Amino acid sequence: MNTVLSRANSLFAFSLSVMAALTFGCFITTAFKDRSVPVDIHVSKVMIKNVDDFTGPRERSDLGFVTFDLFANLQPIFDWNVKELFLYLTAEYSTKSNTLNQVVLWDKIVLRGDNTKLNLKDVKSKYFFFDDGNGLRANKNITLTLSWNVVPNAGILPLVMGSGHKSLAFPETYETAKSY
Amino acid sequence: MLSMFKSIPTHMDYKGQKLAEQIFQGIILVSAAIGFIYGLIVQQFGWTVYIMLAGFTVSCLLTLPPWPMYRKSPLNWQPALPETPAETREKPQENQKKKKHK
Numbered sequence: 001m002n003t004v005l006s007r008a009n010s011l012f013a014f015s016l017s018v019m020a021a022l023t024f025g026c027f028i029t030t031a032f033k034d035r036s037v038p039v040d041i042h043v044s045k046v047m048i049k050n051v052d053d054f055t056g057p058r059e060r061s062d063l064g065f066v067t068f069d070l071f072a073n074l075q076p077i078f079d080w081n082v083k084e085l086f087l088y089l090t091a092e093y094s095t096k097s098n099t100l101n102q103v104v105l106w107d108k109i110v111l112r113g114d115n116t117k118l119n120l121k122d123v124k125s126k127y128f129f130f131d132d133g134n135g136l137r138a139n140k141n142i143t144l145t146l147s148w149n150v151v152p153n154a155g156i157l158p159l160v161m162g163s164g165h166k167s168l169a170f171p172e173t174y175e176t177a178k179s180y
Numbered sequence: 181m182l183s184m185f186k187s188i189p190t191h192m193d194y195k196g197q198k199l200a201e202q203i204f205q206g207i208i209l210v211s212a213a214i215g216f217i218y219g220l221i222v223q224q225f226g227w228t229v230y231i232m233l234a235g236f237t238v239s240c241l242l243t244l245p246p247w248p249m250y251r252k253s254p255l256n257w258q259p260a261l262p263e264t265p266a267e268t269r270e271k272p273q274e275n276q277k278k279k280k281h282k
Contacts, residue, residue, distance in 0.1 A: 002197045082221040
């Protein structure tokens with residue numbers, strides 16, 4: 001029995017299998033690619049306050065304010081398997097109560113076709129830089145790192161850390177002025 | 181009008197069926213290879229998908245309708261034997277008679 005429907009069924013099933021093989025080929029040609037690019041982070045202003053914290057268990061916490069510049073060329077990351085990058089800037093530091101604290105300060109979604117040359121100046125933190133206590137004051141080793149989550153067409157979603165960090169120090173006195 | 185549509189042949193012979201299958205598999209594989217190479221060159225997986233869809237469309241047009249090129253090798257049936265009337269022979273009755281001699 002060979003009808004139009006049976007031929008359509010064979011044709012569609014065969015095309016679907018070939019499409020799956022092509023998708024796997026797209027994944028396998030980019031699976032071992034290094035997706036790290038150099039990042040240049042420059043911090044222009046650092047300030048610290050001690051404010052009421054309604055998000056945590058304590059009544060008052062340290063709140064950091066960081067103004068930074070960010071330069072990165074993300075074009076080498078975009079191959080035919082990458083359709084989106086989720087960039088996020090994290091601050092890492094250690095305190096007496098926690099050896100590793102990570103706070104996301106800023107993020108951005110870069111789609112395929114967007115401007116991939118990141119050239120940002122005087123950017124303020126998008127999110128609050130809250131410590132869960134008083135670990136920011138006089139902390140001399142805060143590390144800013146830009147990382148990204150690569151969203152592919154097919155395959156693994158890697159988390160990549162950009163090469164290039166920035167260490168900064170918070171002052172020892174709290175800022176009491178209202179303006180920032 | 182309806183009888184004209186019914187007289188359109190829609191069958192494929194066995195070599196035609198094999199030819200149709202070979203045609204669509206060939207077109208799909210060729211368009212897959214072209215799409216993969218072109219997508220790898222321009223670093224856009226979308227182009228691979230578009231070229232595959234084009235190959236799929238061409239395969240549908242070429243093999244789904246029963247074109248006349250799939251009816252070129254009909255089977256050679258044996259010629260039909262003529263219908264001859266079967267004559268029933270009357271067996272002679274003389275051979276059945278068994279005379280018993282005393």
